[in-house]
Amino acid sequence: MQSQTEQEAELAGLIIETLNLEDVNVSDIQPEEALFGDGLGLDSIDALELALAITQKYSVQLKADDENMQQAFGTLRSLNEFIEKNTT
Amino acid sequence: MATRVDVPLLNRQPDEIIAFRRDGEVRVSQFVAEAIALSRQLPEHQYVINLHADRYQYLLGFCAAIIAGQCTLMPPNRQPHTLEQLAERYADLHIIGGSSDKDQQLRSEFEADIPLIAANQLCAIAFTSGSTGTPTAILKYWQTLRTGSLGNAKLLLADRSVRTNLLATVPPQHMWGLETSILLPLFANVAISHLTPFYPQDIVDALANLAEPRVLVSSPVHLQALLKSGLNAVSVDRIFTATAPLSKELASDLESGFATEVVDIFGCSEAGILARRSTSSEELWTLSHLFELIVRDDGIQIEAEHLTEVVLMPDIIELVDREHFRWIGRHQDMINIAGKRGSLADLNHRLREIPGVVDGVIFTPHADQSRLAALVVAPDLNTSDILRQLKEQIEPVFLPRPIFRVSELPRQETGKLATEAVNDLFELTKELALKAK
Numbered sequence: 001m002q003s004q005t006e007q008e009a010e011l012a013g014l015i016i017e018t019l020n021l022e023d024v025n026v027s028d029i030q031p032e033e034a035l036f037g038d039g040l041g042l043d044s045i046d047a048l049e050l051a052l053a054i055t056q057k058y059s060v061q062l063k064a065d066d067e068n069m070q071q072a073f074g075t076l077r078s079l080n081e082f083i084e085k086n087t088t
Numbered sequence: 089m090a091t092r093v094d095v096p097l098l099n100r101q102p103d104e105i106i107a108f109r110r111d112g113e114v115r116v117s118q119f120v121a122e123a124i125a126l127s128r129q130l131p132e133h134q135y136v137i138n139l140h141a142d143r144y145q146y147l148l149g150f151c152a153a154i155i156a157g158q159c160t161l162m163p164p165n166r167q168p169h170t171l172e173q174l175a176e177r178y179a180d181l182h183i184i185g186g187s188s189d190k191d192q193q194l195r196s197e198f199e200a201d202i203p204l205i206a207a208n209q210l211c212a213i214a215f216t217s218g219s220t221g222t223p224t225a226i227l228k229y230w231q232t233l234r235t236g237s238l239g240n241a242k243l244l245l246a247d248r249s250v251r252t253n254l255l256a257t258v259p260p261q262h263m264w265g266l267e268t269s270i271l272l273p274l275f276a277n278v279a280i281s282h283l284t285p286f287y288p289q290d291i292v293d294a295l296a297n298l299a300e301p302r303v304l305v306s307s308p309v310h311l312q313a314l315l316k317s318g319l320n321a322v323s324v325d326r327i328f329t330a331t332a333p334l335s336k337e338l339a340s341d342l343e344s345g346f347a348t349e350v351v352d353i354f355g356c357s358e359a360g361i362l363a364r365r366s367t368s369s370e371e372l373w374t375l376s377h378l379f380e381l382i383v384r385d386d387g388i389q390i391e392a393e394h395l396t397e398v399v400l401m402p403d404i405i406e407l408v409d410r411e412h413f414r415w416i417g418r419h420q421d422m423i424n425i426a427g428k429r430g431s432l433a434d435l436n437h438r439l440r441e442i443p444g445v446v447d448g449v450i451f452t453p454h455a456d457q458s459r460l461a462a463l464v465v466a467p468d469l470n471t472s473d474i475l476r477q478l479k480e481q482i483e484p485v486f487l488p489r490p491i492f493r494v495s496e497l498p499r500q501e502t503g504k505l506a507t508e509a510v511n512d513l514f515e516l517t518k519e520l521a522l523k524a525k
Contacts, residue, residue: 022518023490045426048313061289
């Protein structure tokens, strides 16, 4: 089991809050586990809601045709890296 | 013996533009030649599932299948369980546009005549979830699709004399996407973009790259995200939205932000597009001229010459006059999440069938009507086990969230579950869960 960084924990909190995952704890979201499909079972509507919350909090616009994007939404870790790269 | 009646695959002029694909515009003559060429390459099967994400490739595949006499199945989702069920039910089946398929390179130097299609040819099958666990098949014959589309052209675009360039955010595999972005260009002066943008930034970029005049076909979920993103608006002549109720506020905000007109569409998989409403200024829905609504004891029947089966209105409505109705609400058991209609009874049945689940209920919480939640009695399972089992059979949008395990459900002596009691227990459990964090 891998531990989350402080930023990852904060992002995990945003995911839980945005998507009404009251039955999930911040520490339940494994940094390297798939967010969509298997892992938490999130769907495309969640992707939109999450994208919006990320835009509002971090001022980053997500794009699906960006090749990195498919990968970015893969896991908590890759999403956090994507945000860091695009905010600095 | 009935005589065979043939009708053309499309009603367009050969030099009109029908689509914009990656390498530029496609004229009707070229499209027809490519569709015929592709129809000759399709393996011989009765049924086909078209998974193309590129809308032009989907259009080609859909029409090639019709020319080849094949019927396109429209699975309600891509869940392995759903596709397996379909493969069992329709054994003579092949798939096009899967991840391994490359875009077709078609030789099309010749000028082809527009193919004629038998009016009674079965061209597509859509599915609804239904309560029994087996999706109900809705048969779409060529005459049904063709007449419906000519009616849609009149309902949606009658006042437009120039070509309309259409961008859709909804996939072609959904009835709303099929009727607008695949069938409309066959029967109206419409050219489609090959793209299906998803995030707000993608939508804005795709619109900006599409020639004017343009219309956007979308859903309230996508439009809400687009508006909230705060991105600079691109001009759009008209926005068509369907699949879920659109608030008057969202309609007005979009209209001022995009200097456009927002037209809400009411329909169902069984009958297709039925009515339209300019939500910012109208309360009543205007029925398409193709349909007539007839009040019966068990509901309101949707009557039209091109429909082959009796269709009942899926929602509760109030008829105002022959052409107008007021939407009242959904029938009690029916839910609509992200544009998909489902039955709570069916979802609950699936939950209670899971081995280890003693009792359980899936419901719409008062606090958030856009998602379902569940309370489950299952001493030997954890919530991720339950979620995993549900995921195999239920569409992602219907997955309850959160799922809370409880020791028992507040059933009355008759076994009934009162909505209020379920909601109270849910709120209490949620509070405890938040405190425990």
